[in-house]
Amino acid sequence: MNQTIINDAYKKEVRERACMLITRWMYEAAIPFNAITYPSFQSMIKAIDQYGVGMKGPTFHEGTMFMQSIDASSMIKTGEKMFELLDKWVEQVSEENVIQVITDNHSSYVMADQEDGKGYKCGDGNDDDDDDFVDLEEE
Numbered sequence: 001m002n003q004t005i006i007n008d009a010y011k012k013e014v015r016e017r018a019c020m021l022i023t024r025w026m027y028e029a030a031i032p033f034n035a036i037t038y039p040s041f042q043s044m045i046k047a048i049d050q051y052g053v054g055m056k057g058p059t060f061h062e063g064t065m066f067m068q069s070i071d072a073s074s075m076i077k078t079g080e081k082m083f084e085l086l087d088k089w090v091e092q093v094s095e096e097n098v099i100q101v102i103t104d105n106h107s108s109y110v111m112a113d114q115e116d117g118k119g120y121k122c123g124d125g126n127d128d129d130d131d132d133f134v135d136l137e138e139e
Contacts, residue, residue, distance in 0.1 A: 067093070070085070072085060
């Protein structure tokens with residue numbers, strides 16, 4: 001029974017230190033403290049626990065993720081429809097996050113780029129000019 005008390009005290013101390021470091025990181029990174037209420041936060045904690053001692057955090061490049069591939073060829077016929085589809089994704093991941101959209105140069109994609117009146121930064125993918133990122137509201 002004595003060993004249980006020692007283990008409980010040790011676990012409490014280790015948890016307090018971990019919580020302090022998590023909240024310090026959240027403060028430094030300007031992450032709202034209510035972010036810990038997201039189900040994905042608890043899933044992250046469980047995954048770290050399952051890995052065990054010695055887990056290294058992700059690198060900057062490992063923070064990117066593939067979200068979804070959509071074959072929109074049968075439903076996208078106009079720039080307006082394409083813009084609606086892309087705008088939905090921007091709203092889902094928020095403007096602050098980077099979104100990469102890979103398309104061909106069909107006229108509806110070009111029109112969707114021009115439809116963007118919200119001021120999203122849009123790149124045309126060409127490296128041969130200086131306007132790779134254009135704020136369409138400022139044009």
